[in-house]
Amino acid sequence: MSKKFYIKTYGCQMNVYDSERMSDVMDGEGYSATDNPDDADMVILNTCHIREKAAEKVYSDIGRLRQIREKRTKDGKETYLAVAGCVAQAEGAEMMRRAPTIDMVLGPQTYHRLPAMMKESKTQRASTGKSRVLDTDFPVEAKFDHLPKDMRGKGPAAFLTVQEGCDKFCTFCVVPYTRGTEFSRPLGDLMDEAKRMADAGIIEVTLLGQNVNAYHGDNGKGGIVSLSDLIHHVAEIAGIERIRYTTSHPRDMDADLLAAHRDVAKLMPYLHLPIQSGSNAILDAMNRKHSAERYMELVVELRAARPDIALSSDFIVGFPGESDADFEATMELVRQVQYAQAYSFKYSPRPGTPASVMETQVDESVKAARLAELQAELNKQQSAFNAASVGQKMAVLLERRGKFEHQLVGRSPFLQAVYVDVKDKLDESAHTPYTGLMGKLVDVEIISGGPNSLQGKVA
Ligand code: 5AD
Numbered sequence: 001m002s003k004k005f006y007i008k009t010y011g012c013q014m015n016v017y018d019s020e021r022m023s024d025v026m027d028g029e030g031y032s033a034t035d036n037p038d039d040a041d042m043v044i045l046n047t048c049h050i051r052e053k054a055a056e057k058v059y060s061d062i063g064r065l066r067q068i069r070e071k072r073t074k075d076g077k078e079t080y081l082a083v084a085g086c087v088a089q090a091e092g093a094e095m096m097r098r099a100p101t102i103d104m105v106l107g108p109q110t111y112h113r114l115p116a117m118m119k120e121s122k123t124q125r126a127s128t129g130k131s132r133v134l135d136t137d138f139p140v141e142a143k144f145d146h147l148p149k150d151m152r153g154k155g156p157a158a159f160l161t162v163q164e165g166c167d168k169f170c171t172f173c174v175v176p177y178t179r180g181t182e183f184s185r186p187l188g189d190l191m192d193e194a195k196r197m198a199d200a201g202i203i204e205v206t207l208l209g210q211n212v213n214a215y216h217g218d219n220g221k222g223g224i225v226s227l228s229d230l231i232h233h234v235a236e237i238a239g240i241e242r243i244r245y246t247t248s249h250p251r252d253m254d255a256d257l258l259a260a261h262r263d264v265a266k267l268m269p270y271l272h273l274p275i276q277s278g279s280n281a282i283l284d285a286m287n288r289k290h291s292a293e294r295y296m297e298l299v300v301e302l303r304a305a306r307p308d309i310a311l312s313s314d315f316i317v318g319f320p321g322e323s324d325a326d327f328e329a330t331m332e333l334v335r336q337v338q339y340a341q342a343y344s345f346k347y348s349p350r351p352g353t354p355a356s357v358m359e360t361q362v363d364e365s366v367k368a369a370r371l372a373e374l375q376a377e378l379n380k381q382q383s384a385f386n387a388a389s390v391g392q393k394m395a396v397l398l399e400r401r402g403k404f405e406h407q408l409v410g411r412s413p414f415l416q417a418v419y420v421d422v423k424d425k426l427d428e429s430a431h432t433p434y435t436g437l438m439g440k441l442v443d444v445e446i447i448s449g450g451p452n453s454l455q456g457k458v459a
């Protein structure tokens with residue numbers, strides 16, 4: 001029987017992508033995936049550091065895993081534990097001291113070295129009874145050079161990491177410290193990967209990066225391509241019908257990228273464009289390098305380029321020094337924009353960041369009250385956006401089966417989850433029903449809309 005691995009992913013889409021790549025590495029080592037840590041010979045925790053006491057959550061999971069390991073040891077089975085991702089990068093050595101259960105610590109830049117680390121770990125256990133393998137370098141050889149060549153069987157929508165790291169140094173954020181400085185992958189590599197995706201039947205590609213619109217890749221001819229250039233190139237690949245990108249910084253929304261929303265039909269009418277706060281004083285203190293007015297201008301320009309564009313954002317409430325008036329400016333901006341959806345968070349001081357040592361920290365109770373007020377407004381806007389979809393016909397990319405029989409789930413152009421009843425579309429001739437629809441772009445009539453999703457039927 002082949003050995004099994006279990007990966008738990010915390011945090012953002014970059015981590016989801018990294019977990020997929022670590023799964024590929026484990027596949028390559030002859031391991032198969034399991035959803036059950038009790039069965040796993042190798043457990044990987046892919047951690048996140050961006051908010052809350054993320055590290056504490058990881059430690060409590062490690063505690064649970066220690067018990068699983070003890071039980072497995074009694075049954076004569078070995079278990080290895082690797083901690084990966086941003087917590088590992090930020091405090092890997094300390095984690096190893098605190099939790100002897102950990103065999104390996106690897107940062108987001110070194111997962112391609114996992115096989116070598118596993119070998120080293122086994123050797124150490126054989127000779128000393130324990131394992132302490134740590135690799136949180138920012139190696140010169142790029143992990144992207146070690147991507148697998150085959151991507152079949154992964155569903156019709158995929159991420160393509162085009163850029164990583166961030167040089168913006170927003171004063172609340174750990175990303176520049178954990179993911180390092182900005183790095184853009186060369187155009188040629190990305191086109192190869194996107195074509196392989198198309199060959200494998202992938203229809204929707206999301207270009208991924210911490211600061212994706214800062215993308216500036218080598219074109220192989222001594223020049224540089226921007227994100228809008230890249231979008232135009234990817235749009236030419238037959239088979240790829242939908243393109244998205246995330247996450248963007250308002251500062252890097254240039255005229256070409258705005259024009260791409262007008263000119264590239266495959267670019268989906270949805271944009272996640274975080275502003276964090278509607279107050280200029282707070283935006284300054286956050287080092288966001290733009291004003292609320294500039295953001296509102298961008299919103300107007302985006303809607304001129306693509307009138308049906310749906311907007312999303314991130315907000316932080318209770319940043320140090322945020323007054324009632326500052327918060328009210330955020331509420332006012334939200335009311336003006338009218339978002340299709342958005343994420344909002346209480347400010348969480350991250351060790352090592354400038355904002356964490358500002359003296360004007362806001363009370364937890366004030367943060368909680370502001371968050372509740374903001375989320376009530378954002379939920380209202382999201383429900384209104386979903387309600388406005390009812391009666392429309394839209395192309396939905398059907399990605400997976402739903403909970404109920406005769407149900408498939410997919411995404412609308414505006415990234416809404418759509419539950420589609422396919423009862424009358426049963427494909428009698430096929431062994432698996434609905435094979436004709438799964439993984440395809442299908443025209444769907446929206447029948448109803450809730451706060452978080454839509455329901456529809458095949459049009
Ligand atoms: N506290 C709260 N939210 C944060 N984010 C990043 N750092 C912090 C922090 N220290 C939020 C921002 C960012 C999103 C990914 O996470 O809104 O856009």
Ligand code: SF4
Pocket residue numbers: 166167168169170173174175176210211249
């Ligand atoms: Fe963090 Fe700011 Fe960079 Fe986004 S732009 S990753 S919030 S430092």
